Amino acid sequence: MKILRNACVLIAASSLAIGAAAQAQDFKNTVQSAASxxxxxxxxxxxxxxxxxxxxxxxxxxxxxxxxxxxxxxxxFWKMTIGKGFGQHKVTVQQAETKGDMGYAYGRWQAIGPGEGGAKKQYEGNWSNVLERQGGEWKTVLHAWN
Incomplete structure (x- = not known):
């Protein structure tokens, strides 16, 4: 009996871990889609x-x-930034986690923008977002980058 009970607990715990991993991957996919x-x-x-x-x-x-x-x-802010000549922006999500109606995500970004003498220059760095579910959608409530 004890072995059967331990096996059931192990199966239940494994199912929860797999479910949590799948949920985290789903949220990461949701964030990557929003980033695109x-x-x-x-x-x-x-x-x-x-x-x-x-x-x-x-x-x-x-x-x-x-x-x-x-x-x-x-x-x-974004109108002014784009007006300066920034474009070809690309975001990659490296990690995203959620708990209830809040979540966070971070990753890498890159863009082409103005450089010295009118030449184009590639910029890149890290970004992080805090997200909140509002009206059934995930919205960014805090966006930081370097």
């Missing part, structure tokens, strides 16, 4: 669409600059 849509909007120059991907109290933490918060400010 973000890249698409950025590369089309659609700052309005970018701003819609942030939560109602979303904020950006650009490197070396003050925080940018609120829909219209986020839209204006």
């Amino acid at each position: 849509k973000w890249d698409e909007a950025f590369n089309k120059g659609d700052a309005e669409q970018l701003a819609k991907m942030y939560g109602s109290k979303g904020a950006l933490l650009p490197p070396g600059s003050p925080a940018v918060a609120g829909d219209s400010n986020i839209q204006q």
Whole structure:
């Protein structure tokens, strides 16, 4: 009996671990899909669409600059950034985890932008996002990069 009970506990624990791993992979896939849509909007120059991907109290933490918060400010930030000549943006998600209606994700980004003398330059770095489920959708509530 004890062996049977231990086997049942082990099977149940394994099922939970497999279920959690599958859920984490599903969330990572969801975030990568959202990141691809973000890249698409950025590369089309659609700052309005970018701003819609942030939560109602979303904020950006650009490197070396003050925080940018609120829909219209986020839209204006991306419009200005794109207007400077940045494009060919690509995000890769390395890790994403969720707990309830909150989650986080991080990875690498790269883009082409203005360099010295008008030449194009490749930029790249790390990014991290805090996400919240709002109205059935995952929205970024905090976005930081370097």
